[in-house]
Amino acid sequence: MTYIKPKFRHPELPKNKLGYSVDHYEGALSTLCAGCGHDSISAGIIQAAYELNIEPHRLAKLSGIGCSSKTPAYFLSNSHGFNSVHGRMPSVATGAAMANRDLTYFGVSGDGDTASIGMGQFVHVVRRNLNMTYIVMNNGCYGLTKGQDSATADQGSKNKSGNVNLFESIDLASLAIELGATFVAQSFSGDKSQLVPLIKAAMNHPGFAFINVISPCVTFNNNLGSTKSYDYVRDHVEATATIDFVPQMQEISVDYGKGTQKNVTMHDGSVLQLHKLAEEWDPLDRQSAMNAVINAKAKNEILTGLLYVNPDAHDLHHMIKTSDHPLNSLTKADLCPGSAILVDINAELR
Amino acid sequence: MEPTNIKNPEFFHKVVDCQHACPAHTPVPEYIRLIAEEKYTEAYMVNWDSNVFPGVLGRTCDRPCEPACRRGRVDEEPVAICRLKRVAADNKGDVKAHMPQGPFKPNGKKVALIGAGPSSLTVARDLAPLGYEIHLYDEQKLGGGFMRSQIPSFRLPEAVLNEEVNYILDLGIHTHFNQYVSSLKETLDKGYDAVFVGSGAPKGRDLDLPGRKEADLNVHIGINWLANVAFEHTTKIGKKVIVLGGGNTAMDCCRTARRLGGEEVKVVVRSPFEEMKASPWEKEDAAHEDIPIIDNHVPKSFVVENQVLKGMIFEKVKAEYDKDGKRKLVPVGGADVFIEADDVLIAVGQENSFPWIERDLGIEFDKWNMPTVDTVTFVSTNPKVFFGGDAAWGPKNVITAVAHGHQAAISLDLFCRGESLNVRPSPFVNLVSQKMGIHEWAYDSAVVNDDRYVVPQADKKVTLVNRKKEVELGFDHITGFKEAERCLNCDIQTVFSTDKCIECDACMDICPTSCISFTENADETDLRSMLKVPAANLTQDLYVSDPLKTKRVMVKDENVCLHCGLCAERCPTSAWDMQKFFYNVTKAHTGCASHAK
């Protein structure tokens, strides 16, 4: 086994605006199983961060426990990271984001980490609209503990030992929409052309951005009869729209023609350019997004792409009126404003 | 693009850049791995089979393999392929036991070889084991050709040359040394079944400038002078020496002059320094021996006073290029330059010369007096007469002469057996999986980061006073091992099985040099631009799979693959495998399956 990735890279690797080539965003060599969907998502995250010209030291990666939650070790090794307790990534993320609002927060979780042990934390971070990207690498099982069915395993799906799952599954995307998430998308680890623009859009969204990524577990859940295998997903995947993320100030060059084209302008002027494939779906309308998910499910389809976005949402900082500046930048003068101010405050309370 | 046919050995052959670039197609990575394993004898024999003179070439080869080495495309410098060959030669054990053992059963055919340079010696080695009676002619007193008369001992010790020449002569070759062949007709009349002409390009060019005749006593043609030094007819030279020319002969002349008493030796060349024909390392070695190279100076005349050479006059020029990039040297004006000299060595090129070949023997000569020779079979327009080495198309180098020798030997053998020269034996090829365990390979797949190691040299205080003292010391065992580890094992091929691939992207994601892409198919030009990193190096091929389940194809740009095996380690289904590809040019004595019949 090779534990060291050679240092040599393609001599013609392009550089981004910061002068970094994509390898600057790589992490350690993965120890996941060969062919794990999670590694593919890591590669998508690396690509997105490179294309978005992210300063690695301005980003914090957070995760819980699971094969999926191990992945932050395998991307962005020049960024901050916190590998937290099983299912508790949202509270760590919330604490960090409250203390320093200037960093980009990138959370990675699994279906077990989110939909089982972490469900209580997940629903609250959604409704609080914490400004972060939250990716679930969803393989329908507990990979790290050898493949037990998770809460997102579909009813009737067969696992590697031939047992059929009896229980209704939790659909994390519709749950997120239901709870008021302001950016919800679904994707497949095997489709980077869709995944990378979605990650870029999510990182650019000024609130809670959720992406549920179907990510086959090659070792424990890639068997015949599983609804999370490479083959099954490829056969059942349908997209709401193709998506391009067009950064601010860049000209929109593709035009798909009337009716199917939908551009969503984000808060900073960047544009999500959608080429709609699903009829009667409006990404700005929660109800229609919910319908699209439910209809797809009824047809045994896995709906991917952007499902819902509210580009004007206000995040947690805005809602609870926190300090405009990170806590670590506040000086003694900010924190102890003096007796005159204290008199004013006391007066307000009279 | 059409799916790549990996059954055609030429596809993977091309991936092994060094071997492909070697005129004799020496299996380079194979011998480098053997050196890393300290199997020097085996490493030597891999070389000996292909290039016949591993000890000579490990010191003197023009090394066309090194500019081709893949490592040079990802790292600053290529692997020191040539000097590793020397490590094998320096440390080998009893190699003779592995060589064909005579006496060989005569097959009744007689062949004459004219000239005892590397091309003829190769023909001799390849044919002797087949039972040919071989007669080797040379006007010199010993075999080796220019390897003996031209390449100076401080680069190639005589003992090394003798050893490797003798391996061949010991196969029962009839030598006719000190014999100038003055008539090809007479030779043919002696009843040889075929004749091979390996007489080289033995005529040095002169410069017909004012004062040349008057200065004759102190003006020497470079290659004649070097031969005289080699055979010890010349033992000293004046203190001030000018060497004219910018090729490797000039470099050997100036360095030899330094050893024969030249204190102020200067190389003067017409062209700009960067465009000199000499290899960069030869220029470095000259500089190291305090020999200035004065470029952009065109010689005008010899200055002779009282019948004694005083020096030479030069005109200063600069290079200008027209729109087709053709160079013109134009005078920069100003006064001409006088450079003092006691002796001048002219090293401005060599030519072929065939005064001894009658023109009525059916051998066609062109307007430059060069024979018409078939580029594949090496036969001339007389079916009994074959040419090779520098005699065929002008001065090249030892390894090219060897490569010619192998092919000419095959032709001679086919001819003597009455078979068609155009049915060439196919190469010997083999492709074997290197898989040992889940993630274990039979080769050292890890890629080391080391920079190229420098070959140590003897102190010039010692080498400059002794013409025979070898300058380069060669790598020791440990450095040899470390340098060998720099080899990327380009013969361990990445072999893809379309039917096993589940399109998980793992290989594409892990590949450090972004070689692998999964994409829609297209024609080659488009496909090259659609890859993860566009494949701009058109000399390197794309490896295209059959259509996958999603109708896409796997496309691998062979350009900068490190052969690290990570793609195969990451593949959950073993759709990638690392397989050792062995390609060996068939030689007259090893191949010819028809012999068995």
Ligand SMILES: Cc1cc2nc3c(=O)[nH]c(=O)nc-3n(C[C@H](O)[C@H](O)[C@H](O)COP(=O)(O)OP(=O)(O)OC[C@H]3O[C@@H](n4cnc5c(N)ncnc54)[C@H](O)[C@@H]3O)c2cc1C
């Ligand atoms: C100064 C110098 C340095 C060189 N250094 C290198 C180097 O470092 N590395 C490298 O790869 N190459 C080098 N070369 C080139 C290399 O030596 C030749 O390309 C190579 O030796 C050619 O081999 P060949 O078989 O054609 O015959 P040659 O080696 O040229 O030998 C031909 C032989 O034929 C003999 N001969 C010719 N005519 C007759 C005749 N009529 N009768 C009898 N005998 C005859 C000659 O005496 C000679 O011995 C160098 C060349 C020169 C001039």
Ligand SMILES: Cc1ncc(C[n+]2csc(CCOP(=O)(O)OP(=O)(O)O)c2C)c(N)n1
């Ligand atoms: C508090 C706690 N309970 C249970 C575990 C055991 N455990 C480790 S990983 C895991 C499930 C992970 O599943 P998922 O989040 O889907 O990650 P995957 O490995 O599938 O990517 C469990 C139950 C634990 N580490 N900590």
Ligand code: SF4
């Ligand atoms: S067990 Fe499954 S989820 Fe975990 S690394 Fe292996 S393939 Fe990936």
Ligand code: SF4
């Ligand atoms: S061996 Fe495989 S992973 Fe390594 S460089 Fe070549 S294609 Fe890439």
Ligand code: SF4
């Ligand atoms: S790792 Fe193997 S299965 Fe996965 S895409 Fe590459 S070749 Fe196909």
Ligand SMILES: [Mg+2]
């Ligand atoms: Mg899971």
